[in-house]
Amino acid sequence: MARKDAAGAKAPRAGTSPKQQQMQTFAAAEATAATGLTTNQGLRLSDNHNSLKAGVRGPTLLEDFILREKITHFDHERIPERVVHARGAGAHGYFQLYRSLATYTRAAFLQDPEQRTPVFVRFSTVAGSRGSADTVRDVRGFAVKFYTSEGNYDLVGNNMPVFFVQDAMKFPDLIHAVKPEPHHEMPQAASAHDTFWDFASLMPETTHMLMWAMSDRAIPRSYRMMEGFGVHTFRLVNAGGDAVFVKFHWKPKLGVHGLAWDEAQKIAGTDPDFHRRDLWEAIERGEFPEWELGLQIIDEGKADQLGFDILDPTKLVPEEMVPVQRVGKLVLDRNPDNFFAETEQVAFHPGHIVPGIDFSNDPLLQGRLFSYTDTQLSRLGGPNFHEIPINRGVCPFHNFQRDGMHRMAVHRGRAAYEPNTLGQAGTEFRVDGGPQGFQEFQAATGTPRIRQRSPSFDDHFSQAALFWHSQGPAEKEHIVAAFRFELGKVEHPEVRQRMVDNLAHVDAMLARKVASGLGLTPDPRAAAGRAGFREVRGKLPIEESAALRMASQPPSGSHPLATRKVAVLVADGVEVQGLRPVLQALQEAGAHCLVLAPQLSPVATEGGRQFAVDHALTTMPSVLFDAVLVAGGERAAQALDGLGAAHHFVLQAYKHAKAVCVLGQGAALLRWLGLDARADAQALARHPGVVIGPGGAERAPETAKAFIDAIARHRHWDRPLADGVPA
Numbered sequence: 001m002a003r004k005d006a007a008g009a010k011a012p013r014a015g016t017s018p019k020q021q022q023m024q025t026f027a028a029a030e031a032t033a034a035t036g037l038t039t040n041q042g043l044r045l046s047d048n049h050n051s052l053k054a055g056v057r058g059p060t061l062l063e064d065f066i067l068r069e070k071i072t073h074f075d076h077e078r079i080p081e082r083v084v085h086a087r088g089a090g091a092h093g094y095f096q097l098y099r100s101l102a103t104y105t106r107a108a109f110l111q112d113p114e115q116r117t118p119v120f121v122r123f124s125t126v127a128g129s130r131g132s133a134d135t136v137r138d139v140r141g142f143a144v145k146f147y148t149s150e151g152n153y154d155l156v157g158n159n160m161p162v163f164f165v166q167d168a169m170k171f172p173d174l175i176h177a178v179k180p181e182p183h184h185e186m187p188q189a190a191s192a193h194d195t196f197w198d199f200a201s202l203m204p205e206t207t208h209m210l211m212w213a214m215s216d217r218a219i220p221r222s223y224r225m226m227e228g229f230g231v232h233t234f235r236l237v238n239a240g241g242d243a244v245f246v247k248f249h250w251k252p253k254l255g256v257h258g259l260a261w262d263e264a265q266k267i268a269g270t271d272p273d274f275h276r277r278d279l280w281e282a283i284e285r286g287e288f289p290e291w292e293l294g295l296q297i298i299d300e301g302k303a304d305q306l307g308f309d310i311l312d313p314t315k316l317v318p319e320e321m322v323p324v325q326r327v328g329k330l331v332l333d334r335n336p337d338n339f340f341a342e343t344e345q346v347a348f349h350p351g352h353i354v355p356g357i358d359f360s361n362d363p364l365l366q367g368r369l370f371s372y373t374d375t376q377l378s379r380l381g382g383p384n385f386h387e388i389p390i391n392r393g394v395c396p397f398h399n400f401q402r403d404g405m406h407r408m409a410v411h412r413g414r415a416a417y418e419p420n421t422l423g424q425a426g427t428e429f430r431v432d433g434g435p436q437g438f439q440e441f442q443a444a445t446g447t448p449r450i451r452q453r454s455p456s457f458d459d460h461f462s463q464a465a466l467f468w469h470s471q472g473p474a475e476k477e478h479i480v481a482a483f484r485f486e487l488g489k490v491e492h493p494e495v496r497q498r499m500v501d502n503l504a505h506v507d508a509m510l511a512r513k514v515a516s517g518l519g520l521t522p523d524p525r526a527a528a529g530r531a532g533f534r535e536v537r538g539k540l541p542i543e544e545s546a547a548l549r550m551a552s553q554p555p556s557g558s559h560p561l562a563t564r565k566v567a568v569l570v571a572d573g574v575e576v577q578g579l580r581p582v583l584q585a586l587q588e589a590g591a592h593c594l595v596l597a598p599q600l601s602p603v604a605t606e607g608g609r610q611f612a613v614d615h616a617l618t619t620m621p622s623v624l625f626d627a628v629l630v631a632g633g634e635r636a637a638q639a640l641d642g643l644g645a646a647h648h649f650v651l652q653a654y655k656h657a658k659a660v661c662v663l664g665q666g667a668a669l670l671r672w673l674g675l676d677a678r679a680d681a682q683a684l685a686r687h688p689g690v691v692i693g694p695g696g697a698e699r700a701p702e703t704a705k706a707f708i709d710a711i712a713r714h715r716h717w718d719r720p721l722a723d724g725v726p727a
């Protein structure tokens with residue numbers, strides 16, 4: 001049974017978890033008129049506008065310790081950004097089990113379904129700097145810190161289940177290749193450049209991960225709509241000391257959805273904080289993002305019958321071979337109070353584990369176990385980062401580590417060593433191990449020390465092919481387009497050629513399609529002749545895995561449009577009898593409707609009443625929405641029809657495969673698609689996801705239903721005419 005101490009208190013309300021209570025004790029009081037301003041020493045200031053000078057127009061005096069303190073503090077406000085995953089957004093929440101996992105693990109926080117464990121989660125991109133855009137093509141980090149009664153447990157994962165390289169030795173090379181090139185520091189937050197593809201093409205072990213990185217998983221619609229994966233194989237160990245291998249998954253309640261590539265690039269300019277804002281706003285609105293924790297449990301004895309090496313981080317375990325058991329939920333219900341104090345200073349580490357969870361020999365994981373503490377030393381300035389509020393455990397901790405930069409704790413007594421007889425215990429204090437403490441799982445070793453890759457890691461293509469064959473037609477097209485885009489940016493033709501030669505070992509059609517966009521012909525034999533290439537191909541019992549398709553992870557909540565954003569275009573003369581019932585139905589389905597007009601001022605309805613407007617059309621382009629609704633009304637339609645921005649808005653949404661609905665005369669905005677209010681079923685069949693309603697109250701419920709169904713499909717990638725739209 002789990003201990004119910006500080007961390008294990010039952011079901012705290014949002015904001016009152018043991019971690020939140022602890023954070024409260026560090027909350028700084030704001031200056032008020034009553035407190036005035038003081039120096040850091042508490043000296044009250046009389047003037048915060050003028051430095052001390054020798055005469056009103058004279059030089060500033062060195063004596064001005066108040067100015068010096070203020071400027072000095074300012075000069076040192078920045079800390080080094082994370083060397084990878086620099087840009088991120090975080091939130092607090094809790095984790096709760098559906099059922100006890102005692103059969104598999106003794107971890108206290110995985111025993112009791114009544115218990116809520118506080119968590120802090122940070123999502124991130126990998127390659128970009130702190131100030132880069134959110135919607136770039138990249139892997140996303142998904143790091144979860146559980147504040148458990150036995151210490152902090154960090155599950156530091158990504159939104160893709162595999163990784164580029166197999167051994168930690170290659171990680172710095174990978175990152176040097178993908179980061180901006182060292183001579184001119186370009187491009188920012190992008191893998192579409194020579195050094196990345198030079199490295200990737202010379203390292204066939206990257207192939208499986210490249211397939212994921214070129215898919216729509218790399219341009220998620222929202223942090224709230226992506227899966228998370230622990231990537232490595234870990235161990236769960238129960239109270240009896242029995243271990244199983246485990247793969248960790250996070251399954252989002254809102255389903256898994258991506259953006260269109262063109263859209264992602266445009267959002268990067270329009271709202272570089274798109275994902276950060278989306279997470280923040282959802283939590284502020286009380287629409288708490290939720291994921292289920294999934295486990296794939298693999299018997300240690302059966303692991304070598306899978307057909308691939310479970311220690312190889314470029315391999316996943318297909319869900320069809322080992323089903324994912326959903327065992328609990330993660331809910332994010334509180335935004336941080338201060339970005340720097342919490343999101344920037346949080347320090348994750350895959351080596352922060354608790355009894356009942358253990359590592360495997362995955363050589364990438366093993367390297368990570370070294371890296372994460374080390375990196376905090378330069379990022380957070382010393383070895384005491386565990387004392388920073390966001391990093392503190394909620395259970396007590398005791399040891400004889402002492403001193404160092406930024407030590408907060410004041411240790412008492414004269415004995416800072418063990419064993420001792422002079423410490424506070426008053427008697428001899430000696431730690432000789434014992435069953436209460438963490439015990440490493442006793443995996444057998446005893447093999448010779450060797451610097452070599454296991455031959456069981458040699459198959460670099462069969463899982464890349466599994467991923468490719470599992471995708472639907474639209475997803476495949478997006479992958480081909482992504483490879484063409486990225487390789488099209490590469491200046492060295494031999495790098496492009498090497499890459500398409502490698503792709504020919506995934507699938508001939510894929511390679512041909514990518515190559516044809518680049519004016520090349522793939523040559524699988526050339527790839528096979530290169531150093532570092534292995535001809536090995538494992539045998540998987542399946543050829544496709546439905547679980548690898550994004551579309552097979554639909555939303556699981558009761559509201560089909562939960563948290564979706566719909567733009568509603570109006571202008572003076574808007575017809576509201578038909579509009580209001582559609583808006584109401586959308587809201588009941590969970591959507592957020594924002595009204596956009598040519599100006600940021602209320603518009604007049606047909607009947608002469610005022611209708612509120614949220615934004616001017618030009619400040620919120622369609623890329624920031626999931627769907628568009630154009631209101632009816634003769635005058636309104638005329639006004640919108642006369643605006644290039646309104647046409648662009650609708651056409652762009654159409655091109656990005658979003659649901660579009662027009663009411664009554666609003667159909668004028670479909671002119672460029674060759675549609676009007678009289679369009680019949682045959683004409684509409686060529687425009688999936690476009691709904692034309694007659695306007696007026698009578699047929700509004702029918703129109704609303706069709707529009708809701710269209711939005712619930714997320715995107716209509718099957719629009720045959722979308723490519724021809726110039727938006």
Ligand code: HDE
Binds near residue numbers: 085169368
């Ligand atoms: Fe990381 N990684 N990583 N990584 N990683 C860091 O730690 C590293 C890897 C991941 O929101 C750094 O505190 C090495 C895989 C996330 O704060 C650093 C290797 C996975 C985050 C580091 C890997 C990850 C990091 C940089 C290969 C998915 C952000 C700042 C041996 C399972 C956590 C920091 C946050 C951050 C090293 C590979 C996930 C330098 C050496 C595989 C989500 O320590």
